[in-house]
Amino acid sequence: MPDKQLLHLVFGGELVRPDSQQFVDPKKLHIVGIFPNYDEAQKAWRGATGATIDDAHMRYFIVHLHRFLDPKNEGDDHDHHH
Secondary structure, three states, X not given: OOOOOOOEEEEXXXXXXXXXXXXXXXXXXXXXXXXXXXXXXXXXXXXXXXHOOOOOOEEEEEEOHHHHHOHHHHHHHHHOOO
8 A cells, every 4th residue: 555645735935024924925835845744855855945045035935735635634633723
C-alpha cells in the first residue's frame, strides 16, 4: 500500500507587517506548489524561505490541504482552530 497522499500547498508573499498574516497584494502571491507529503512541502518551504531571507516582509506558509479535502476530518478541525 503506498503512503496515504497528504497534499500540502506551499505559498508566500509580502506581508503588510512582519508580525501580521495579511498580504500586501493577494494577487501577487507566490504559489510554490502542491506537494504529496509534508517532507517535500517542507523542503520547498525551506528553499523559498531561504531565497527571501533578507526580506522580513516575505513570508511562506505550508497549508495542510489534505485536512480540507478529507471530509472525515472535518469534525476534528472545527474543534481546535489556531
